[in-house]
Amino acid sequence: MGVLFSKLMQLFSNAEHKVIVVGLDNAGKTTILYQFLMNEVVHTSPTIGSNVEEIVCKKTRFVMWDIGGQESLRSSWSTYYANSDFIILVIDSTDRERLHISKEELYSMLHHEDLKRARLLVFANKQDIKGKMTAAEISQELKLTSVKDHTWQIQACCALTGEGLSQGLEWMLSQTTR
Ligand code: G3D
Ligand code: MG
Numbered sequence: 001m002g003v004l005f006s007k008l009m010q011l012f013s014n015a016e017h018k019v020i021v022v023g024l025d026n027a028g029k030t031t032i033l034y035q036f037l038m039n040e041v042v043h044t045s046p047t048i049g050s051n052v053e054e055i056v057c058k059k060t061r062f063v064m065w066d067i068g069g070q071e072s073l074r075s076s077w078s079t080y081y082a083n084s085d086f087i088i089l090v091i092d093s094t095d096r097e098r099l100h101i102s103k104e105e106l107y108s109m110l111h112h113e114d115l116k117r118a119r120l121l122v123f124a125n126k127q128d129i130k131g132k133m134t135a136a137e138i139s140q141e142l143k144l145t146s147v148k149d150h151t152w153q154i155q156a157c158c159a160l161t162g163e164g165l166s167q168g169l170e171w172m173l174s175q176t177t178r
Contacts, residue, residue, distance in 0.1 A: 016061040017176055018083050020118075022105070023090035024098055025069040028125040031159040032090060033066050036169065057169055060176050062086075074105065081114035086172055089122045093132040093156075103142050110150055119175050120152035121168050128158040151175065 021029045036055050051066040065080050067073070087109060091102055109115050122142070124135040135156040139145070144152055153171045157164030 015176060016063060017085040017172075019062050019064045019086040019088055019172075020077075020080050020084050021064055021066045021088045021090065022077060022109070023069050023123075024092065024095070024102055024105075025071075027069060027090040027092045027095070027102075028123075028159040029066050029069065029090045032088075032123060032125065032157070032165060033064055035159055035162045035165055036064070055169075058173060060173055062169075062172065064088075077105075077109070078112060078114070081109075081112055084115055084118045086175075087115060087118050087120045088168075089120065090125050091122060091138055093124045093126045093134075093138060094129050096133065099133075099138070099141050106142060110147065116149075118150065119172075120147070120150050121172060122152065122154040123159075123164070123168060124154060124156045125159050127156045127164070128160060 021033060023029050030051070033051070033053055037053055053064050053066070055062045055064060067077055067080055089102065089106055091099070106120075110120070122138070122144070124133070124138045126132055127135075133141070135154050139154045144154060153168070155164050155168040155171065157168065159165070
């Protein structure tokens with residue numbers, strides 16, 4: 001009864017969902033967020049601390065926290081975790097050398113108490129660049145199929161053109177009514 005009621009409430013209210021956008025520096029987090037916001041590429045500078053933006057899509061509100069990815073900031077990611085509904089992990093698909101760092105950060109997030117019920121969307125970004133890894137390769141490297149306790153999705157994208165971003169957002173929307 002309680003579950004049904006809360007699902008109904010979610011359907012009829014402008015539910016708000018907290019999203020944390022994480023990934024190494026230079027992955028494309030800020031560019032993705034700005035694409036979501038205004039559908040155009042803007043000049044971005046490295047995120048200092050965090051930026052919070054709200055995106056409304058089909059009456060659903062996503063409050064997105066763009067968390068800085070520089071090494072010095074990564075230890076503070078967990079202070080943003082509480083009450084997150086979604087994790088968006090942005091991967092620079094050309095950055096083979098640092099994919100293992102993203103993987104370590106990913107699993108430490110998935111094991112974190114505050115992110116137990118968060119769903120995971122991985123953006124395999126920078127698909128426009130020659131020699132990039134495909135979403136399937138990244139999925140394999142990150143061992144996503146072994147993730148059983150979180151619902152996850154991987155989406156190839158190019159933040160510069162916006163290609164693939166709406167599919168990611170659609171997936172998030174589809175998850176909010178479940
Ligand atoms: P971050 O917020 O994760 O640190 P940014 O990353 O959004 O600041 O992006 C880092 C750099 O990558 C930026 O380049 C940005 O334009 C570029 N970038 C982001 N997404 C893509 C993409 O899909 N394709 C390509 N080719 N470049 C992308 P600059 O040169 O401004 O530092
Ligand atoms: Mg940034």
